Amino acid sequence: MSAVDLGMPGRRPPTAPAGVGGLQGATGFPAAAGVALGNAQLRANLGRATATIRAKRADVVAEVDDWEELRLAGEAIKRATMADLGTHLERLETEVTARGGVVHWARDAVEANAIVVDLARRAGAREVVKVKSMATQETGLNDALADAGIPAVETDLAELIVQLSGDTPSHILVPAIHRNRAEIREIFAAHMPGAPADLTDDPRHLAMAARAYLRRQFLAAGFAVSGANFAVAETGTLTVVESEGNGRMCLTLPRTLVTVMGIEKVVPSWTDLEVFLQLLPRSSTGERMNPYTSMWTGTHPGDGPAEFHLVLLDNGRTAVLADPDGRDALHCIRCSACLNVCPVYERTGGHAYGSVYPGPIGAVLSPQLTGIDGDGVNDTLPYASSLCGACFDACPVRIDIPRMLVHLRGEHVEARERSHRVPSAEAASMAAAAWVMADPRRFAAAQRASRLGRLLARGRDRLPRLPLPRPLSGWTAARDVPTPPPQTFREWWAGEHEASRGRPLRGPRDGAQDGGSAHGPGTRS
Amino acid sequence: MRIALQITCLADTLFPAVGTATVTLLERLGHEVVFPAGQTCCGQMHVNTGYRRDALGVVRHHVDVFGAALDDGAEAVVVPSGSCAGSVRHQHADVARRAGDAALAARAAAVAESTFELSELLVDVLGVTDVGAVYPHRVTYHPTCHSLRMLRVGDKPLRLLRAVRGIDLRELPAADECCGFGGTFAVKNAATSTAMLADKMRHVLSTGAEVCTAGDASCLMHIGGGLTRLRVGTRTVHLAEILASTGAAQGAGTGSAHGASSSRPTGVDR
Numbered sequence A: 001m002s003a004v005d006l007g008m009p010g011r012r013p014p015t016a017p018a019g020v021g022g023l024q025g026a027t028g029f030p031a032a033a034g035v036a037l038g039n040a041q042l043r044a045n046l047g048r049a050t051a052t053i054r055a056k057r058a059d060v061v062a063e064v065d066d067w068e069e070l071r072l073a074g075e076a077i078k079r080a081t082m083a084d085l086g087t088h089l090e091r092l093e094t095e096v097t098a099r100g101g102v103v104h105w106a107r108d109a110v111e112a113n114a115i116v117v118d119l120a121r122r123a124g125a126r127e128v129v130k131v132k133s134m135a136t137q138e139t140g141l142n143d144a145l146a147d148a149g150i151p152a153v154e155t156d157l158a159e160l161i162v163q164l165s166g167d168t169p170s171h172i173l174v175p176a177i178h179r180n181r182a183e184i185r186e187i188f189a190a191h192m193p194g195a196p197a198d199l200t201d202d203p204r205h206l207a208m209a210a211r212a213y214l215r216r217q218f219l220a221a222g223f224a225v226s227g228a229n230f231a232v233a234e235t236g237t238l239t240v241v242e243s244e245g246n247g248r249m250c251l252t253l254p255r256t257l258v259t260v261m262g263i264e265k266v267v268p269s270w271t272d273l274e275v276f277l278q279l280l281p282r283s284s285t286g287e288r289m290n291p292y293t294s295m296w297t298g299t300h301p302g303d304g305p306a307e308f309h310l311v312l313l314d315n316g317r318t319a320v321l322a323d324p325d326g327r328d329a330l331h332c333i334r335c336s337a338c339l340n341v342c343p344v345y346e347r348t349g350g351h352a353y354g355s356v357y358p359g360p361i362g363a364v365l366s367p368q369l370t371g372i373d374g375d376g377v378n379d380t381l382p383y384a385s386s387l388c389g390a391c392f393d394a395c396p397v398r399i400d401i402p403r404m405l406v407h408l409r410g411e412h413v414e415a416r417e418r419s420h421r422v423p424s425a426e427a428a429s430m431a432a433a434a435w436v437m438a439d440p441r442r443f444a445a446a447q448r449a450s451r452l453g454r455l456l457a458r459g460r461d462r463l464p465r466l467p468l469p470r471p472l473s474g475w476t477a478a479r480d481v482p483t484p485p486p487q488t489f490r491e492w493w494a495g496e497h498e499a500s501r502g503r504p505l506r507g508p509r510d511g512a513q514d515g516g517s518a519h520g521p522g523t524r525s
Numbered sequence B: 001m002r003i004a005l006q007i008t009c010l011a012d013t014l015f016p017a018v019g020t021a022t023v024t025l026l027e028r029l030g031h032e033v034v035f036p037a038g039q040t041c042c043g044q045m046h047v048n049t050g051y052r053r054d055a056l057g058v059v060r061h062h063v064d065v066f067g068a069a070l071d072d073g074a075e076a077v078v079v080p081s082g083s084c085a086g087s088v089r090h091q092h093a094d095v096a097r098r099a100g101d102a103a104l105a106a107r108a109a110a111v112a113e114s115t116f117e118l119s120e121l122l123v124d125v126l127g128v129t130d131v132g133a134v135y136p137h138r139v140t141y142h143p144t145c146h147s148l149r150m151l152r153v154g155d156k157p158l159r160l161l162r163a164v165r166g167i168d169l170r171e172l173p174a175a176d177e178c179c180g181f182g183g184t185f186a187v188k189n190a191a192t193s194t195a196m197l198a199d200k201m202r203h204v205l206s207t208g209a210e211v212c213t214a215g216d217a218s219c220l221m222h223i224g225g226g227l228t229r230l231r232v233g234t235r236t237v238h239l240a241e242i243l244a245s246t247g248a249a250q251g252a253g254t255g256s257a258h259g260a261s262s263s264r265p266t267g268v269d270r
Helices: A029-038 A040-062 A067-083 A085-098 A110-124 A134-140 A140-149 A157-164 A181-191 A201-219 A246-254 A270-284 A318-323 A328-330 A339-341 A345-348 A357-370 A375-383 A388-393 A401-419 A427-435 A441-452 A453-457 A489-500 B009-013 B016-027 B045-049 B050-073 B082-090 B091-098 B102-113 B118-125 B145-150 B156-162 B192-206 B217-230 B239-244 B248-254
Strands: A101-106 A128-130 A152-154 A225-228 A230-232 A237-242 A257-260 A293-299 A306-314 B002-005 B032-034 B076-079 B115-117 B136-141 B167-169 B211-214 B235-239
Touching: A029 A345, A029 B192, A040 A134, A040 A345, A067 A270, A067 A328, A067 B145, A085 A101, A085 A270, A085 A306, A101 A157, A110 A134, A110 A257, A128 A246, A128 A357, A128 B091, A128 B115, A128 B156, A134 A140, A134 A257, A134 A306, A140 A152, A152 A157, A152 B102, A152 B192, A157 A181, A157 A201, A201 A246, A225 A246, A225 A306, A230 B082, A237 A246, A246 A293, A257 A357, A270 B032, A293 B118, A293 B136, A318 A357, A339 A345, A339 A357, A339 A388, A345 A357, A345 B192, A357 A375, A357 A401, A375 A401, A375 A441, A388 A401, A388 B145, A388 B167, A401 A427, A401 B045, A401 B050, A427 A441, A427 B050, A427 B156, A441 B009, A441 B102, A489 B009, A489 B016, B002 B016, B002 B050, B009 B016, B009 B145, B016 B032, B016 B235, B016 B239, B045 B082, B045 B136, B050 B076, B050 B091, B050 B102, B082 B091, B082 B102, B082 B192, B091 B102, B102 B115, B115 B118, B115 B248, B118 B156, B118 B239, B136 B156, B156 B239, B167 B239, B192 B217, B211 B217
Parallel strands: A101 A306, A128 A152, A128 A225, A225 A257, A257 A306, B002 B032, B002 B076, B076 B115, B136 B167, B136 B211, B211 B235
Antiparallel strands: A230 A237, A237 A293
């Protein structure tokens, strides 16, 4: 593992502060998922949407001969950048400043929100237009602005749907993926000022209505807030990729532009950017190239915003960087490919994860940003995966999410041990199992004990439904338990197979079957 | 070739027919099978549930037992499970390294190098795809996640199945989607796991197959546990059992280690 200079030897960097922003829900994943799984409309909307986007991605990725080399390049660039993140960030600051921008450093969500609110007040902004931004969803900026009496208007179509309905995003790229067009029509009709009275659920009709509404916002706004997909350190250039053109409007029309960006978004050079601009659109929207790629560098008199501020957000990222087995989560370029291929996400949707970062990447990123303490809501996230591995295969920068999930489960177990005197029932049974499994005599004795289950089976090959305690009742709610066989494999081997060795035909047999392929100790009695 | 069998704790305890079939198959192909009697479990459950310290002792025991078997003349270790082979190959050395035991990590890496999932052993090491099996049944194959994405077995199991005489192999829709087992995931997130299982069963049933096969007894226990609950009559049979089968006489009744509707379940005394 390469060394990473954190600039603060011996001290554990702080995690994101609790109670602010969108990194943590109210309930753990299993309970929240249970609610989502019962929502038939959500299941239908998500099933359709993820299947469509998965197929699109697979098609455009298959077109690229050197896709695997691009993934390797993306991974290598991210790893090298993270290994010297401080240097690249300072270079970025120098270049942005030299070109007329102002750089602010925000330790956490509270500081970032305060910086933006202060800038908006100073600019005399009565309203803020926003380009879709995960960083400000993470910090809960809209709430902070609202508290200061400054409403923020989301201009990305899906974010607008979410905002108008008082909802929260459920997907990184398609925040309203859990809504279908009939629901969107109802939201617009009820909540969008000036929505046409004859609004239908025709996608074009819906888009035109939103467009008319947003156009008024763009023309009136003097203050814009954006996120950034990338920042090129060598020239101080910020980048936003998008599909709708709303971003271009926000980035060019208002007098003041503030960009809030996680510190991990910096790339050293334009050559590095070239790799990610190939990886991102194909992975996220399943397009060869996204319709709008906006890049801006500092300020230019008479052209675009007169004032540009860049807020560099830590909010727990340095803590993630401090863990050699978890830091690759910072390589994420927010494409959402892992969400779209995840069998868990596909069925539960994003809200079950509680964080603005849902799905597999959220399950490794959110708990690291908020910290794992043994009892936290986000401690349930690393378990929200069957470890099927589809996320790694889809990830354009090869983040080994399954391995990281397993690592974070270990972090959770050990944090719980530290914070509780009495081991959990699970910990006690795991310790007992480990003791049994470290010795073949104990293991064989446990196997014999499991055969008591045969008494319950009364000759059937499945056990009857037993009133098992949680969590085992979760299995028996939908699945049968097989009856333990009369003989374990090792008993068969020690008895009949060893005894039959040296005979011309090997393997278990009896008179009832012709030789060669009988199976099962049970038939040997 | 002398081959050491890693039976897996699950097959040893609940599905011994997977082991007897593996022995039958490899002996029929002319190889010597040894069963290191000290073996217990690979420790995957501990690792994947976050109990790395508990896992360490289990991993050390596994490495001791199979390291000795390899020193003793075994040329390879075979595992009739993608996820247990995956744990040996991708987790054991890591667990040891994390605990600061570099010597154990090195020995674990050596054992891992000689450890193969059943279809890998047959196709890559022994160089066979036609194992002389006969299995006159309609079968669909579910590629388990760890065999597919951890070991990258690719189409090796399917090549083996296509060479089986009498088999009516049906393609499984959305085959590479997880069945929802995931070890302790199936109890910690039972509702989500069940939702995944329901879709897997729907796809299995859509093929009209009487048998669903796979290379992992654990995933089959999950799928089979759901199928029998529904009383649908499609049963689960491990890949090893199909490859070990040589005739219709056994074929109908052999694969019942997981199965529901077999006329002669191996798990029941005659």
